[in-house]
Amino acid sequence: MATNSIMPAVRFHGQKDIRLESIPIPKLTTPSHVLIRPAFCGICGSDLHEYLGGANLIPSENPHPITGETLPLTLGHEFSGIVEDVGDQVKGVKKGDRVCVQPIIYDDDCRSCKRGLHNCCDKNGFVGLSGWGGGLSELMAVPESCVKKLPENVSLEVGALIEPLAVGWHAVDISPWKKGDAALVLGGGPIGLAVVQALVGRGCDNIIVSEVSGKRRQFAKQFGATHVVDPVKEDIVARVEELTGGLGADALKARGTLVNIAVWEKRAQLQMNEIVFRERGYMGVATYSLGDFEAVLEAISSGRMKPEGMITKKIKLDEVVEEGFHTLIDDKENHVKILVDVAGSTKKS
Incomplete structure (x- = not known):
């Protein structure tokens, strides 16, 4: 639960060093950004590789060229949530909307981006790995272009599966x-x-x-x-x-x-x-491109894809290391996707 101006977040500090910390609550200062309260967040194989092998994708010494951030960083790039607030220029979503996040960070200026290949950006990164916060926190803000509304018949739990x-x-x-x-x-x-x-x-x-x-x-x-x-x-x-x-x-x-x-x-x-x-x-193949999130959401909403069975375990924020990462290391054969119940971990009593 956020207290005054701080909130809980799961942060990557280095190899086998992930901590639940209190950090400042992000402010919605950019008119094209959306403030999101994460609901569920999956633990990705990329997160696991970072935990076991040290900072590989996560910038350590040199700041990420777009976010300007280095570790420690908040983790989580497979997540759903509820829109908490929107900037003045945001038109596509509103407070209270149920959403998931396409986490690619791109400069929109390189040769690939100009061809619409944002996933192949020369400076690409990911929310939850390169900066801009992450899904393993009480609140986070991203550009509206990252935010995808969930159909009414797609749950927040399934919303956290859209990225993979x-x-x-x-x-x-x-x-x-x-x-x-x-x-x-x-x-x-x-x-x-x-x-x-x-x-x-x-x-x-x-x-x-x-x-x-x-x-x-x-x-x-x-x-x-x-x-x-x-x-x-x-x-x-x-x-x-x-x-x-x-x-x-x-x-x-x-x-x-x-x-x-x-x-x-x-x-x-x-x-x-x-x-x-x-x-x-x-x-x-590099992640996904324009339209892929929408195509998956349509396939699930229409019943052509039924991914609920991928969720094999739900945990809380303070269990991420022991019940999340260690479970995926020691018992990976019996699990597909472990979800962190972020909202359930941070809701006010």
């Missing part, structure tokens, strides 16, 4: 996949499951998921995978050939495309001749 689901949606959207194609998803973690749901939402009728964890294979089936394969026990190439009637999944066949969503911690080694002589494509 938009990653999956974007990956399918910019890939060469078309209706009638089979799709092979390598890995059944939260983003892999988001890709499965995006494929389901877009009408894919042959989704194959390769995953070593039995529990995550169960999750994949739950969210619509047609087939699940254990690559430790089965020949994945032979199995995919069998499940596609010999046609193969797009990423395996000649002129197929491998869509890479994962962020690599080390330099990758590619067998380039395997790409060249089969005329395969390798495509990188």
